[in-house]
Amino acid sequence: PKHLLDFQSWSRKHIEDLFETAKLMQEVLSRPVKKVPALTGFTVATVFFENSTRTRLSFELAARRMSADVLSFSAATSSLAKGESYKDTLLTLDAMGIDAYVIRTDAAGVPYQAVRWLGKPIINAGDGWRAHPTQALLDAFSLLERLGSLEGRKIAIVGDILHSRVARSNAELLPMLGAEVWLCGPATLLPSGLPKVTMTTHLHEALRDADAVMALRLQRERMDKGLLPSLPEYVAGYQITQERLGWAKPGAPLLHPGPMNRDVELEGTLADAAQSLIERQVANGQAVRMAVLYHLLVGRKSA
Ligand code: CP
Secondary structure, three states: OOOEOOOOOOOHHHHHHHHHHHHHHHHHHOOOOOOOOOOOOOEEEEEEOOOOOHHHHHHHHHHHHOOOEEEEEEHHHOHHHHOOOHHHHHHHHHOOOOOEEEEEEOOOOHHHHHHHHHOOOEEEEEEOOOEOHHHHHHHHHHHHHHHOOOOOOEEEEEOOOOOOHHHHHHHHHHHHOOOEEEEEOOHHHOOOOOOOEEEEOOHHHHHOOOOEEEEOOOOHHHOOOOOOOOHHHHHHHHOEOHHHHOOOOOOOOEEOOOOOOEOOOEOHHHHHOOOEOHHHHHHHHHHHHHHHHHHHHOOOOOO
16 A cells, blocks of 8 residues: 555555564664664655644654654644645645655544645544544554454443544454454444444443453543533443453453543553553554554565
């Protein structure tokens, strides 16, 4: 594939090849000197029209660790405030000689339009509610590392599914790798029309014998008033607690894409427990994003 917008043009083989490269990148990241010349001469632009900690920083480190130059665009300090459009902003950057773009927007669809505007590899770093494919890749990579295979594994994703691009991308990717995905939350925070997954409002049904559990944040910034049950009601019904995690298989890993609100979507101390993969997800994010940049810029014979 030329771009990573979602997984529509990616096959299971492409994903498995990418994960093989990510393992090589993990080896690079374990060395005292964490740098290779693979992307020397390339320039990667990170264009974030919406806030980010993990995705932006790990993409920028990923590019630098492979010796690419990085042009880091931040909406807050840009000429967007003077009325410049997304398109003109991207064309302005393109005139500076960019080879690949990592784009995040609060509006769904902008990375798809950027493919038409720019003719360069585009990586969707999260567009509105729609997709966040590199998050799903690093989640799947972390799950594979812990579980060995996702074939027939039950993965429960709990929280504000409606507003979650992470849930949508995982609902697309994890079944491609053989997993059974269960999405769970209050009825007002469950979307319709997601194929290949099971949707439920019953937490026990979602967590029972799960091989892994992922908690999601309540995205209040994207919510219409009235969508959320009260916070105490949400916590009472859906917070992932030690006791509720016990409904899953013994030792089932707990994931969270971040940013997390401790003691809301999950019991705060669980994030630091042995079952938690949260820091591992962040570490793997860098290796997976190195692999994505490498595959899109340099290419692979099998891709
Ligand atoms: N998981 C995730 O996308 O985090 P950031 O918003 O901090 O990039």
